Amino acid sequence: MAYTKRFDGRKSFSDLRPIEAKAGVVPRAHGSALFRIGNTIAYATVYGPRELHPKFMQNPKTGVLRCSYNMMPFSGAGERVKPGPNRRAKEISLVTEKALLPVLDLSDYPNTVVDVFIDLPQTDAGSRCAGICAASIALADAGLPMKDLVAAIAVGKVDDKLVVDLDYQEEAYEDGPVADIPVAMLPSTGEYTLLQMDGDIHKDELYKALELAKDACNKIYEIQKTALKEKYKGQEGGDEGGDVE
Amino acid sequence: MSELKVSDKAIVVPGELLAQGMDFLPSFGTYRIKEDIRAARLGLLKVDGKVLKIIPLSGRYIPKRGDTIIGQVSDIMIAGWRLSTNSPYEAVLGMKDATSEFIERGSDLSKYYALGDYIVTKIINVTSQKLVDITMRGPGLRKLLGGRVIEVNTNKVPRIIGKLGSMVSMIKDATGVKIVVGQNGLIWLEGEAHMENIAVEAIRKIEKEGHLSGLTDKIKDFLTNKLKEVTK
Numbered sequence: 001m002a003y004t005k006r007f008d009g010r011k012s013f014s015d016l017r018p019i020e021a022k023a024g025v026v027p028r029a030h031g032s033a034l035f036r037i038g039n040t041i042a043y044a045t046v047y048g049p050r051e052l053h054p055k056f057m058q059n060p061k062t063g064v065l066r067c068s069y070n071m072m073p074f075s076g077a078g079e080r081v082k083p084g085p086n087r088r089a090k091e092i093s094l095v096t097e098k099a100l101l102p103v104l105d106l107s108d109y110p111n112t113v114v115d116v117f118i119d120l121p122q123t124d125a126g127s128r129c130a131g132i133c134a135a136s137i138a139l140a141d142a143g144l145p146m147k148d149l150v151a152a153i154a155v156g157k158v159d160d161k162l163v164v165d166l167d168y169q170e171e172a173y174e175d176g177p178v179a180d181i182p183v184a185m186l187p188s189t190g191e192y193t194l195l196q197m198d199g200d201i202h203k204d205e206l207y208k209a210l211e212l213a214k215d216a217c218n219k220i221y222e223i224q225k226t227a228l229k230e231k232y233k234g235q236e237g238g239d240e241g242g243d244v245e
Numbered sequence: 246m247s248e249l250k251v252s253d254k255a256i257v258v259p260g261e262l263l264a265q266g267m268d269f270l271p272s273f274g275t276y277r278i279k280e281d282i283r284a285a286r287l288g289l290l291k292v293d294g295k296v297l298k299i300i301p302l303s304g305r306y307i308p309k310r311g312d313t314i315i316g317q318v319s320d321i322m323i324a325g326w327r328l329s330t331n332s333p334y335e336a337v338l339g340m341k342d343a344t345s346e347f348i349e350r351g352s353d354l355s356k357y358y359a360l361g362d363y364i365v366t367k368i369i370n371v372t373s374q375k376l377v378d379i380t381m382r383g384p385g386l387r388k389l390l391g392g393r394v395i396e397v398n399t400n401k402v403p404r405i406i407g408k409l410g411s412m413v414s415m416i417k418d419a420t421g422v423k424i425v426v427g428q429n430g431l432i433w434l435e436g437e438a439h440m441e442n443i444a445v446e447a448i449r450k451i452e453k454e455g456h457l458s459g460l461t462d463k464i465k466d467f468l469t470n471k472l473k474e475v476t477k
Contacts, residue, residue, distance in 0.1 A: 030305060049333040058376060110374050112333040140259050140287045143304025147285050148260030188260045228258045228287060232302055235456040
C-alpha cells in the first residue's frame, strides 16, 4: 500500500488537523489552557510564581520554570499507559521546558518557581507539540512576562512525501521510510526552540520540511492569539479605575 | 513613517506587533526589536502620547513598597513574625515595627500576633531579592478580629477601591459592613452575616464587570435592590 493520500482524509500533505484552543479552562490555576489538534488533547495548567522548595533548588537570580508532561492512563490508542514518570515523559518534560524558557523572563521573581503541568487525556501523535502550544497559552494567561508565544508542530516525511502534522497512523507507516520532526518556534522572529527528529531524512528535505513548519506555526499562533483574546474579551476599552489607598 | 498597529485599550498578547517606527517608545510590558514594538505580556494596551505600555489583567501579586496588604501570620521567629501574603514571597514583621508597647526580652510573641491571625500592614521595604519588611505603624494598621477574608484578582483591586475609595465606601455605607481591602487581593469583611454576603456579592460583581463604564451606578443599583429584598 503506497502512501498517496492522507489516511484521515485531509486534502493536502501540508494540512493541519482541526485545532481548538481555549484559555482559562481551570479556574483555580493561575493560568490554564486547552489545546486540541485532531484527536490529541492537551491541558496545561500554570501555578506560580510561587515559593520553591527544597530551598537548594532556588535560584537567587531568576525564577525557575518546571514542566511536567503526563499522558493519562487511558490516553493512548492501544494498551493502558502506565501512570507516573517514565523515561519518555522525563525527556519530553525537559524539552518542553527548554522550548518555553527562551520566551519567558522570570528575572523579576527570584527564588520562585513557575510550575507547568501538561496533562493529555487523549493522544494521537504530536502530543509534545500540543503540550507546548497549550503551555504557552497558559503561561500568557498567568500574566507572566514573555516576549512571544511559542507555537509547535510536527513535520516529517512519510514514504516520499513531506508531511505536516503527522497522526499516529502516518507516524507508524511501515511500507517506507518515516521521519518525524517536532518543531517549536517563536512566530515573531522565526527562531526555533525545539527541533527533534526520529527517523531519517535528506538534508534538503529537512530544510523544506522546516519551511512547512514555519507556515503551520504561524497558523497556530493566530489560533493561540484568538484563544487568549477570547478569554479577555469585553475587558478592553475600560477606564483605568481608581487610586489604591 | 511610524504607525500604530493596534488601537488604544485593546487586549494584546505576548509577541503581538503593537507599532512600527522609531516615533513610539516602549514602556512597561513592551519591548523593541529593531523598528518594531511588541507586547511582552498579556494585557490592555495603553497609548500615552508616544509611549506604549501594557496594563496587566492577570498575574499574581508581587510585593511593592508602600502597599497596604492583608497578611496571615505563618510563623513566629525569635524577634518577629513571618506572614504569608498571597504572593510568592513571605513578609517579615520585626518586633520594633509590630507595636508601640514595650515587649520584654524572651516574652511570648504569640500574645501579640498568634499563628493564623490576619493583620492589615504596610510594606516599608522590598529588596532586590524580594525580602519584604512590613510595619504596623500607620493609620488603620491593626490585627483583624472576627469577620471573614476573601480572595480576589489583584489586578482588580483598584476597581474595588474606586477613585479615592469611592466604591468601597459605597458598599460600606450601604451594608454597614466593615471592609479592609489589601492590595495583595485579600479583603476582610465584618458585619451582620447577611450584609456580609451582600458585600461579598457586590465585590464579586466588581471583579467580574470591573471594566464596564458606569460601574459605580450599576453597583449602586445592585446594592439598593439587594437591600430592598432584605428589608422586605
